[in-house]
Amino acid sequence: xxxxxxxxxxxxxxxxxxxxxxxxxxxxxxxxxxxxxxxxxxxxxxxxxxxxxxxxxxxxxxxxxxxxxxxxxxxxxxxxxxxxxxxxxxxxxxxxxxxxxxxxxxxxxxxxxxxxxxxxxxxxxxxxxxxxxxxxxxxxxxxxxxxxxxxxxxxxxxxxxxxxxxxxxxxxxxxxxxxxxxxxxxxxxxxxxxxxxxxxxxxxxxxxxxxxxxxxxxxxxxxxxxxxxxxxxxxxxxxxxxxxxxxxxxxxxxxxxxxxxxxxxxxxxxxxxxxxxxxxxxxxxx
Amino acid sequence: xxxxxxxxxxxxxxxxxxxxxxxxxxxxxxxxxxxxxxxxxxxxxxxxxxxxxxxxxxxxxxxxxxxxxxxxxxxxxxxxxxxxxxxxxxxxxxxxxxxxxxxxxxxxxxxxxxxxxxxxxxxxxxxxxxxxxxxxxxxxxxxxxxxxxxxxxxxxxxxxxxxxxxxxxxxxxxxxxxxxxxxxxxxxxxxxxxxxxxxxxxxxxxxxxxxxxxxxxxxxxxxxxxxxxxxxxxxxxxxxxxxxxxxxxxxxxxxxxxx
Numbered sequence: 001x002x003x004x005x006x007x008x009x010x011x012x013x014x015x016x017x018x019x020x021x022x023x024x025x026x027x028x029x030x031x032x033x034x035x036x037x038x039x040x041x042x043x044x045x046x047x048x049x050x051x052x053x054x055x056x057x058x059x060x061x062x063x064x065x066x067x068x069x070x071x072x073x074x075x076x077x078x079x080x081x082x083x084x085x086x087x088x089x090x091x092x093x094x095x096x097x098x099x100x101x102x103x104x105x106x107x108x109x110x111x112x113x114x115x116x117x118x119x120x121x122x123x124x125x126x127x128x129x130x131x132x133x134x135x136x137x138x139x140x141x142x143x144x145x146x147x148x149x150x151x152x153x154x155x156x157x158x159x160x161x162x163x164x165x166x167x168x169x170x171x172x173x174x175x176x177x178x179x180x181x182x183x184x185x186x187x188x189x190x191x192x193x194x195x196x197x198x199x200x201x202x203x204x205x206x207x208x209x210x211x212x213x214x215x216x217x218x219x220x221x222x223x224x225x226x227x228x229x230x231x232x233x234x235x236x237x238x239x240x241x242x243x244x245x246x247x248x249x250x251x252x253x254x255x256x257x258x259x260x261x262x263x264x265x266x267x268x269x270x271x272x273x274x275x276x277x278x279x280x281x282x283x284x285x286x
Numbered sequence: 287x288x289x290x291x292x293x294x295x296x297x298x299x300x301x302x303x304x305x306x307x308x309x310x311x312x313x314x315x316x317x318x319x320x321x322x323x324x325x326x327x328x329x330x331x332x333x334x335x336x337x338x339x340x341x342x343x344x345x346x347x348x349x350x351x352x353x354x355x356x357x358x359x360x361x362x363x364x365x366x367x368x369x370x371x372x373x374x375x376x377x378x379x380x381x382x383x384x385x386x387x388x389x390x391x392x393x394x395x396x397x398x399x400x401x402x403x404x405x406x407x408x409x410x411x412x413x414x415x416x417x418x419x420x421x422x423x424x425x426x427x428x429x430x431x432x433x434x435x436x437x438x439x440x441x442x443x444x445x446x447x448x449x450x451x452x453x454x455x456x457x458x459x460x461x462x463x464x465x466x467x468x469x470x471x472x473x474x475x476x477x478x479x480x481x482x483x484x485x486x487x488x489x490x491x492x493x494x495x496x497x498x499x500x501x502x503x504x505x506x507x508x509x510x511x512x513x514x515x516x517x518x519x520x521x522x523x524x525x526x527x528x529x530x531x532x533x534x535x536x537x538x539x540x541x542x543x544x545x
Contacts (some may be wrong), residue, residue: 016457020372021384024365024428028387032425036394036402084301091298105302109309112534113486115503116522119510120308123315123519130311163305217428223489228510238397245401245493257398264393 017212039250043258046251063240063256070237072262073154073226074219078166080159081215082208085166089207092167093174110164118228121157125229127256148152149231162218166211173207174200206274213271217264309526316519334520343505344521351485351502354419358484361424363477364432367469370439373432392429395487398438399426404493414496422494423484431476434540438464438472471539478536482529 043053057063088106092099109117124130125147132144147153177200185195223238230236235243237260244253300360316334318327327522336342373384373488391399403422404413442465495504502525506518 017372017375018380020368021376024369024372025387026333027361027365028425028428031421032391032399032403033387035406036399039402039405040398042405084304087294087298088301091294102298102302105306105534107537108530109305111482112309112526112527113488113503113529115486115488115506116312116525117308119506119518119522120312122510124308160304160308206445217393221397223395223397224507238395241397241401242485242492245404250405253401257401260395261398264395282362 005082010255040254040258040261042250043254053251054258057255057259066235066237066240067259069151069234070220070260073151073158073222073236074216076155077158077162077219078216079213080155081163081166082212084159085163085211086170086208088163089170089204092171093257106164108159109160113233114161114224115228117161118157118225121153121225121229124259125153125156148229149233151230151234154226154230154236156221158219161225162215165214165218167251169210169214170204170207173204173210177203209271209274213268217267220260220264220267312519313523313526318516318519321515330403334516335479337517338520338524341517343500344502344517347500347502347505350416350499354416354423354499354501355481355484357416357420358423358427359477359480360478361420362427362431362483363473365424366428366476366480367435367473369428370432370435370472371465374436375441383447388432389429391426396426400490400493403490407494413494414498416499418494419484419491419499419501422490423487424480426490427483430479431473434476434479435469435472438469438475442468460487475536475539478532478539482532486525486529 015088043050046053088102092102123127126132127144127146127148129148131147134142135141135145136143181199181203182195185199186192190198221238222236223242226234226236227239227242237256241253241256241260244250244256315327317332319329319331319333321328340435349356369388373381373388376384399422403418403425407418407422409412412421446464446468447460450464451457455463486503487501488507490499491504492507495501500508502521506521509515509518
């Protein structure tokens with residue numbers, strides 16, 4: 001092949017994919033990336049170029065309280081989904097006869113919108129909701145508990161909503177464990193518990209890490225659920241951002257948004273270095 | 287001994303109950319005959335479904351949500367499929383940038399996307415119009431189409447395309463007759479995801495639907511601020527049934543796709 005032909009050929013192999021990819025990329029740039037970036041730019045350009053909005057966050061007690069509350073909520077929710085999600089994942093792999101049934105029970109709420117599920121928890125946790133009625137009937141409490149509009153309500157509803165994001169990557173990791181390993185372990189006399197602790201659990205850790213990453217990062221950005229069931233006192237960063245936009249404090253809203261985005265990206269970057277996480281993450285993203 | 291053996295099953299059973307109970311309760315409450323949310327309802331009836339179908343506001347919002355979602359399906363499926371085919375063949379530096387741009391809505395907190403779009407769309411008069419919602423929802427839906435078509439494409443045997451080319455088919459003929467039929471399941475799954483992404487979307491709609499383009503989730507949200515009457519339970523039940531049916535289809539299609 002002559003040199004000119006090679007050049008033309010490689011030029012074509014770049015240009016054809018570019019022609020295909022250009023329309024979606026331009027669309028995303030125009031209606032998503034540029035709008036979001038120009039909003040974020042307000043955090044350093046309002047009213048003049050400055051970093052003062054970021055500098056003043058360190059002494060901003062409202063921000064610090066809300067930021068800690070957001071991290072804390074996400075942490076509790078991640079632990080909650082792990083404790084509840086691992087047994088479900090294990091049962092999906094260990095009880096193949098029940099697996100389709102269990103999978104439907106996980107996916108049905110997963111496919112229901114966050115709004116509808118948050119509304120469902122409002123119905124359950126209200127002063128005359130089912131949880132309170134049941135507690136009164138059993139006689140555990142004498143008067144209705146205040147559950148709705150508390151941090152606990154946010155945590156319970158978020159655990160419910162994010163549980164599949166933890167259970168499904170763990171299921172994937174458990175499925176990939178070679179069954180002959182656990183058979184060998186019990187054949188050599190290990191108790192089921194020892195086999196679980198020394199074989200199954202360590203080999204499922206990439207799935208646990210992927211699930212933890214996904215639940216924690218998604219939890220950081222939750223807006224609808226805390227706004228609906230959490231009440232006005234313990235607000236999250238997303239709620240504070242929305243409030244600031246309502247008051248047209250664009251510079252402050254943009255600064256908070258940049259902090260929220262940076263936190264999410266920092267956590268993803270930290271987790272991606274762990275072995276197996278990027279793979280497990282990519283697999284469960286499908 | 288039998289208790290020890292049944293314990294894990296009971297624990298998993300309780301967790302699964304925790305997962306489905308809220309959904310079931312909403313469905314049961316929607317058939318209540320009472321104004322107040324008591325459980326179990328004293329009597330059953332279709333009162334709240336009648337209220338929904340008799341309300342112009344609810345029906346208008348439903349119709350708007352369906353129209354927006356339909357437009358989003360067309361745009362997102364088209365752009366997403368182009369991206370899924372084009373981006374993996376780009377040179378490496380450009381490929382990483384392009385996938386970061388296209389997939390980032392999956393991880394950027396939606397409140398940031400929502401206020402960014404609100405901030406910019408307000409200047410171009412796109413707030414309070416279905417057009418603004420369609421453009422914004424399409425950006426949120428494209429990543430789902432790209433991942434679904436991309437997974438499907440990655441599962442195709444490259445020798446099929448090579449065979450077609452070596453037997454004299456043109457590149458576009460190969461695409462239309464070999465590649466496209468093979469990735470049809472991935473495209474359909476992507477289209478279903480795009481529909482649900484738009485139909486269920488609330489946060490962006492809260493900021494940009496204004497008073498002129500009130501979608502179904504937005505009307506539910508507005509209603510919840512004033513009252514918790516069971517009409518919302520009826521609407522919720524209808525949307526649960528619709529999305530579950532569509533996602534069920536997607537799940538079946540996905541099993542048939544060679545991924």
